[in-house]
Amino acid sequence: GAVVSQHPSWVICKSGTSVKIECRSLDFQATTMFWYRQFPKQSLMLMATSNEGSKATYEQGVEKDKFLINHASLTLSTLTVTSAHPEDSSFYICSASGTLYEQYFGPGTRLTVT
Amino acid sequence: GNSVTQMEGPVTLSEEAFLTINCTYTATGYPSLFWYVQYPGEGLQLLLKATKADDKGSNKGFEATYRKETTSFHLEKGSVQVSDSAVYFCALSVTNAGKSTFGDGTTLTVKP
Numbered sequence: 001g002a003v004v005s006q007h008p009s010w011v012i013c014k015s016g017t018s019v020k021i022e023c024r025s026l027d028f029q030a031t032t033m034f035w036y037r038q039f040p041k042q043s044l045m046l047m048a049t050s051n052e053g054s055k056a057t058y059e060q061g062v063e064k065d066k067f068l069i070n071h072a073s074l075t076l077s078t079l080t081v082t083s084a085h086p087e088d089s090s091f092y093i094c095s096a097s098g099t100l101y102e103q104y105f106g107p108g109t110r111l112t113v114t
Numbered sequence: 115g116n117s118v119t120q121m122e123g124p125v126t127l128s129e130e131a132f133l134t135i136n137c138t139y140t141a142t143g144y145p146s147l148f149w150y151v152q153y154p155g156e157g158l159q160l161l162l163k164a165t166k167a168d169d170k171g172s173n174k175g176f177e178a179t180y181r182k183e184t185t186s187f188h189l190e191k192g193s194v195q196v197s198d199s200a201v202y203f204c205a206l207s208v209t210n211a212g213k214s215t216f217g218d219g220t221t222l223t224v225k226p
Contacts, residue, residue: 004157006157032213034213041221042218043216043217044203044216093157095158102160102163102207103160103207105157105158106157107156107157108156110155
């Protein structure tokens, strides 16, 4: 089946620094990738839709200048959390769109900002 | 707009008990329906799916039938195991771009 990887799986950073999270589709090309945020014991909140070669589409309430998304190739999308603060600590999950309307999810990245 | 409503959890069952997690939806168009499972500390995995009315998705002993008349996609398993303990998400998608709408998730704990 389709495999999506994320790197890193967990990261701790200091307040004010930036963190980059990579999402890769390993065995298929994904023209569309999605970035989600998940708080403990809560559902996934879609942050943005990332399309290869074009600007990402952000959901309402998501700061595009804070959460920079780049989809440079058909197998790689990156999420950069700029000037991170403790309230940005969360579990970030990416997914890549496959066929038949389904999504393939990465294993997630746990971000802790101290 | 589109929405998914799941049965509230948490759900706690004994091993070998019967499981039902209710899911209803509202959608414009003709959605595809999914159940995803999330084990602790991991991302989501597709458990099963159905793409049109009356389809039954099944995997690992889990089943769900796409009921258009009741706009439902309830998840069932005849005999749960401790290893089934996880969070289950019902979701729908109405476009081939893959963007999905998720329910709030239902936490299942199975005790030996």
